[in-house]
Amino acid sequence: MTTTTGAEAQAAAEKAGTEFGTPRPRKEDARLVTGQTTWTDNLTLPGMLHIAFVRSPFAHARITSVDVSAARGMPGVIAAFSGADFADEQGSLPCAWPVTPDIVIPAHPPMATEEVRYVGEAVACVVARDRYAAADAVSAVDVEYEPLPPVLDIRTALDDSSPKVHEAGNKSFEWVFQNGDLDAAFREAPVVIERNYRQQRLIPSAMEPRAVVCSCVGGEFTLWSATQIPHVLRVMLALVTGVPEQNIRVIAPDVGGGFGSKLQVTAEEVLAMLIARKLGRPVKWTESRSEGNMTVHHGRDQWQRIRVAAERDGRVRGLSVDLLADMGAYLMLVTPGVPLLGAFMFPAIYKMDAYSFRCTGVFTTKMPTDAYRGAGRPEATFGIERTMDELANELGMDPLEVRQRNWITHGEFPYTTIAGLTYDSGNYEAATARAKELFGYDQLRQEQAARRASGDPVQLGIGVSTFTEMCGLAPSRVLGSLAYGAGGWENASVRMLPTGKVEVVTGSSAHGQGHETAWSQIVADRLGVPFEDIRVLHGDTQVSPKGMDTYGSRSLTVGGVAVLSACDKVIEKGKVIAAGMIEASANDLEWSPGRFAVRGDPEKGVTIGEIALATFAAHNLPDGVEPSLDSDATYDPDNFSFPHGTHLCATEIDTETGMVTIRSYVAVDDVGTVVNPLIVDGQVHGGIAQGIAQALYEEAVYDEDGNLLTTTMADYLLPSAADLPHFTTDRTVTAATTNPMGVKGVGEAGTIASTPAVVNAIIDALRQFGVRDVPMPCTPERVWRAIQAGRDSGTQAQNGAVR
Amino acid sequence: MTRITVNVDGVAYEDDVEPRLLLVHYLRETVGKTGTPIGCDTSNCGACTVLMDGTSVKSCAVLAVQADGRSITTIEGLANGEWHPMQQAFHAEHALQCGYCTPGMILAAVDLLRDNPHPTDQEIRDGLEGNLCRCTGYQNIVSAVRRAAEAGVTAQ
Numbered sequence: 026m027t028t029t030t031g032a033e034a035q036a037a038a039e040k041a042g043t044e045f046g047t048p049r050p051r052k053e054d055a056r057l058v059t060g061q062t063t064w065t066d067n068l069t070l071p072g073m074l075h076i077a078f079v080r081s082p083f084a085h086a087r088i089t090s091v092d093v094s095a096a097r098g099m100p101g102v103i104a105a106f107s108g109a110d111f112a113d114e115q116g117s118l119p120c121a122w123p124v125t126p127d128i129v130i131p132a133h134p135p136m137a138t139e140e141v142r143y144v145g146e147a148v149a150c151v152v153a154r155d156r157y158a159a160a161d162a163v164s165a166v167d168v169e170y171e172p173l174p175p176v177l178d179i180r181t182a183l184d185d186s187s188p189k190v191h192e193a194g195n196k197s198f199e200w201v202f203q204n205g206d207l208d209a210a211f212r213e214a215p216v217v218i219e220r221n222y223r224q225q226r227l228i229p230s231a232m233e234p235r236a237v238v239c240s241c242v243g244g245e246f247t248l249w250s251a252t253q254i255p256h257v258l259r260v261m262l263a264l265v266t267g268v269p270e271q272n273i274r275v276i277a278p279d280v281g282g283g284f285g286s287k288l289q290v291t292a293e294e295v296l297a298m299l300i301a302r303k304l305g306r307p308v309k310w311t312e313s314r315s316e317g318n319m320t321v322h323h324g325r326d327q328w329q330r331i332r333v334a335a336e337r338d339g340r341v342r343g344l345s346v347d348l349l350a351d352m353g354a355y356l357m358l359v360t361p362g363v364p365l366l367g368a369f370m371f372p373a374i375y376k377m378d379a380y381s382f383r384c385t386g387v388f389t390t391k392m393p394t395d396a397y398r399g400a401g402r403p404e405a406t407f408g409i410e411r412t413m414d415e416l417a418n419e420l421g422m423d424p425l426e427v428r429q430r431n432w433i434t435h436g437e438f439p440y441t442t443i444a445g446l447t448y449d450s451g452n453y454e455a456a457t458a459r460a461k462e463l464f465g466y467d468q469l470r471q472e473q474a475a476r477r478a479s480g481d482p483v484q485l486g487i488g489v490s491t492f493t494e495m496c497g498l499a500p501s502r503v504l505g506s507l508a509y510g511a512g513g514w515e516n517a518s519v520r521m522l523p524t525g526k527v528e529v530v531t532g533s534s535a536h537g538q539g540h541e542t543a544w545s546q547i548v549a550d551r552l553g554v555p556f557e558d559i560r561v562l563h564g565d566t567q568v569s570p571k572g573m574d575t576y577g578s579r580s581l582t583v584g585g586v587a588v589l590s591a592c593d594k595v596i597e598k599g600k601v602i603a604a605g606m607i608e609a610s611a612n613d614l615e616w617s618p619g620r621f622a623v624r625g626d627p628e629k630g631v632t633i634g635e636i637a638l639a640t641f642a643a644h645n646l647p648d649g650v651e652p653s654l655d656s657d658a659t660y661d662p663d664n665f666s667f668p669h670g671t672h673l674c675a676t677e678i679d680t681e682t683g684m685v686t687i688r689s690y691v692a693v694d695d696v697g698t699v700v701n702p703l704i705v706d707g708q709v710h711g712g713i714a715q716g717i718a719q720a721l722y723e724e725a726v727y728d729e730d731g732n733l734l735t736t737t738m739a740d741y742l743l744p745s746a747a748d749l750p751h752f753t754t755d756r757t758v759t760a761a762t763t764n765p766m767g768v769k770g771v772g773e774a775g776t777i778a779s780t781p782a783v784v785n786a787i788i789d790a791l792r793q794f795g796v797r798d799v800p801m802p803c804t805p806e807r808v809w810r811a812i813q814a815g816r817d818s819g820t821q822a823q824n825g826a827v828r
Numbered sequence: 829m830t831r832i833t834v835n836v837d838g839v840a841y842e843d844d845v846e847p848r849l850l851l852v853h854y855l856r857e858t859v860g861k862t863g864t865p866i867g868c869d870t871s872n873c874g875a876c877t878v879l880m881d882g883t884s885v886k887s888c889a890v891l892a893v894q895a896d897g898r899s900i901t902t903i904e905g906l907a908n909g910e911w912h913p914m915q916q917a918f919h920a921e922h923a924l925q926c927g928y929c930t931p932g933m934i935l936a937a938v939d940l941l942r943d944n945p946h947p948t949d950q951e952i953r954d955g956l957e958g959n960l961c962r963c964t965g966y967q968n969i970v971s972a973v974r975r976a977a978e979a980g981v982t983a984q
Contacts, residue, residue, distance in 0.1 A: 050919050050920055050922060051919070051922065053927070054918070054919040054924060054927070055919075056927075057924055057926075057927030057930050058903075058911065058915040058918050058919055058924065058927070058930055058934065059863070059903065059904065059906075059907060059911070059915065060861070060862075060863020060864065060902060060903035060904040060931050061863065061904075062862070062863060062865070062927065064862070064865055064928070066862075066865070066866070067856075067862035155857075156853075157846070157848075157849075230962055231926070231928075231962060232867050232873065232875060232926065232928040232929050232960065232961065232962050232963075233865065233867070233926065233928040234866070234867065279927070280926070281865070281926045281927065281928030282925070282926040282928060282962050282963055284962070313868075313869045314867065314868035314869050314870065314873070315869055315870075536926055537925035537926030537927065537963050538925070539925070703922045704922070706922075706968075707922050707925055707963075707964060707968060708925075710964055710965035710966075710967045710968065711925060711962070711963045711964050711965045712965075713965055714964075714965030714966070715962075737868070737869070737870040737872065738868045738870055738872035738873055738960065739870050739872055743960050743962065745953075745956070745957045745958070745959070745960060745966075746952070746953040746954075746956045746957060746959075746961075746966035746969065746970065747953045747954050747956075747957040749953075749965060749966055749967075751949070751967060751970075752965065752967055775965075
């Protein structure tokens with residue numbers, strides 16, 4: 026296992042003339058930069074009607090009556106329905122991850138019939154000729170509610186005195202993991218610190234709002250949806266509605282970002298099917314942003330209690346994590362599993378003797394939470410990386426020094442962590458050394474000291490995050506052992522066309538990731554056909570019938586490997602046919618990308634294109650050989666993927682206003698072998714931006730009645746270009762040993778790494794004022810207040826050492 | 829209903845519209861220019877940005893009747909035989925991922941360079957503040973606008 030720099034890897038790729046490492050601009054841009062797009066909301070079918078939903082204004086209430094008759098009489102309105110109209114057929118929205126045997130999974134009707142449990146829950150709908158008429162008719166629906174008390178704080182929701190979200194109570198599950206002798210570690214270690222952190226609730230905010238179009242003809246459904254998961258959705262829609270699976274076709278056309286928010290089976294998708302069937306007309310629903318902020322699943326939302334036991338030299342002995350995780354009102358597709366992905370990530374890159382993890386999933390009267398970029402891993406990485414900084418401070422060590430004392434060294438891979446994962450490869454030393462160099466770590470520390478000494482009103486902070494993560498979801502048997510409802514494989518097909526061109530069918534479902542380009546590069550490299558001669562098909566269950574879709578940074582490490590495997594099968598099949606064509610023994614043939622030739626006689630050979638044409642004609646194939654080169658492959662990974670990296674952030678904090686400015690940000694990521702560096706850098710940039718956004722800007726805020734206050738983009742602060750810095754990125758390349766391409770996931774890495782780097786930098790600047798934490802997002806007001814509170818209480822913050 | 833005459837991407841249209849009809853809905857649903865997407869309902873995101881008489885506007889914040897007698901350029905009308913240099917620059921710099929913000933971002937950037945043909949990176953960032961992107965972290969968008977500026981792009 027060797028490690029190279031990104032520049033060395035790219036130079037080697039160029040020298041070898043391979044596609045791997047070539048920064049090709051993307052194929053998919055051709056339609057995206059010209060407006061020739063097929064977003065779901067762009068679709069218009071003959072006779073199509075528009076749905077608008079009537080949504081609960083209460084966080085918690087009993088529905089006493091719903092009267093849609095006035096709406097039915099309005100111009101252009103074709104129909105109006107309440108939950109009672111769907112009661113017999115709508116089923117319950119699925120939760121595919123019952124994490125414990127005794128988990129409470131409440132019924133979740135797509136349209137509420139008796140009780141509403143969050144603001145925005147659908148209680149009725151109108152269907153009209155156009156979207157304006159539908160929107161007008163919403164106000165004519167009369168719904169009577171009997172308000173019930175909201176449940177908003179997971180820290181008190183488990184008290185006996187708390188109102189109940191569901192009859193069964195507010196606890197959904199408790200999940201525990203323990204390894205090693207934790208009592209001994211905490212008994213013997215001379216240093217124990219405890220920290221409590223808040224992971225605020227976030228709104229994923231893909232730029233394309235959700236939309237769904239559905240037609241039902243002769244009992245056969247076609248459903249277009251802005252979804253990340255057309256294949257999973259098809260199975261789930263069949264299970265929820267009872268419509269036979271073969272009669273459902275799901276199409277994810279151009280999809281404008283997801284970040285986990287479109288990894289869902291939504292009420293609106295189910296209801297669109299039922300309404301299309303009831304009315305015999307195609308229907309469309311497109312959410313407004315305000316509707317979406319209330320009703321697209323949210324992310325994060327945890328309270329973390331973290332205890333660490335260490336020796337005075339910084340060696341970590343034990344780690345104990347206790348989480349409260351806000352499920353929201355219901356369990357959606359993978360709601361309870363999200364915090365558990367963090368269970369395996371708190372130990373991060375560090376060695377220790379003992380670890381315990383406990384997570385309690387709690388119901389509240391808020392929008393359910395579910396996967397949002399990183400899903401459980403950003404939360405865990407924040408917790409451990411903040412805690413490592415606290416430990417360093419407690420011991421008077423540099424934050425990088427305490428990490429180095431504990432991290433798995435390059436020579437120790439493969440390494441099985443205290444959480445039971447086996448990391449295949451990595452080089453934390455190399456990534457950290459490169460990041461320090463690019464950052465000018467030592468110079469910045471000197472400047473920081475000088476500013477402190479001079480009492481500069483603008484103080485400098487340096488934040489560190491040496492992260493890893495587990496992605497490439499996932500080995501099916503591991504998912505099974507965690508009670509997840511499906512496997513983690515991926516499927517691909519390669520079709521050799523008679524003219525030598527290639528169609529690649531993938532079960533991955535891109536929504537911005539660039540699979541059409543990257544998959545073409547993989548195939549071009551393996552089959553030796555020109556990049557331009559390859560077309561990648563995806564996102565339609567009729568075209569790409571088998572897949573597990575795109576999330577969890579899985580597409581390249583699972584789906585890409587499936588593409589590669591399918592190519593290898595094409596080559597194997599082609600070998601037999603080539604042998605017949607050139608009248609040689611297959612055993613004597615040698616493959617170089619694009620061509621079989623006789624070993625030792627390179628003139629005597631045939632190209633893959635010639636083989637494809639001969640196979641199409643099938644006039645003279647060897648006996649018993651089928652006239653097809655087409656191949657498919659389903660790849661189930663043996664292990665997760667473990668990208669890692671070192672992110673360093675320098676913040677300048679105006680101590681008079683609390684304003685935080687990121688002065689420089691360096692990210693050195695190791696995502697293994699890189700197929701397309703342009704795409705990889707783009708993923709890292711976007712990921713870092715979302716992590717910074719959690720640290721500084723974003724929070725979903727509910728008021729004391731359970732109303733969402735951040736319903737618009739004016740209230741929920743997504744960073745603009747002016748709010749974000751330039752990112753300095755580089756790579757080290759340590760190939761994965763668990764897949765044939767050596768690739769690791771990259772989609773979530775930046776988001777996982779960056780949040781603690783930023784907050785650590787803020788605390789690093791403010792520690793001198795007695796500040797130990799600033800709750801996220803670290804707004805100017807919060808930073809300013811923390812400075813005032815710290816100064817008031819002297820240099821020993823309340824959140825200090827336990828022992 | 830009010831009768832309006834609007835030139836969209838070089839073609840004259842005459843339509844009767846409700847006074848409350850938003851320009852973006854007129855473009856998408858009456859004219860069929862679905863290349864202009866909608867990302868929010870509070871004029872924050874800028875996805876629906878088009879050029880009205882050469883100046884960028886958020887078409888969700890303009891009524892169709894306000895476009896009467898005006899000339900609109902959408903992303904679909906920007907290319908002139910070959911891609912506009914800003915489209916080329918976005919492609920070359922990988923300044924888009926999902927592409928949903930891209931039409932608005934490109935048109936806002938064209939207007940930015942019309943205003944300031946040689947912006948600094950900070951001026952690019954400030955100039956595009958009204959257009960949100962969730963995928964790219966903006967870095968490659970800034971690079972693309974810089975590349976287009978270096979190629980000497982001004983608004984058409």
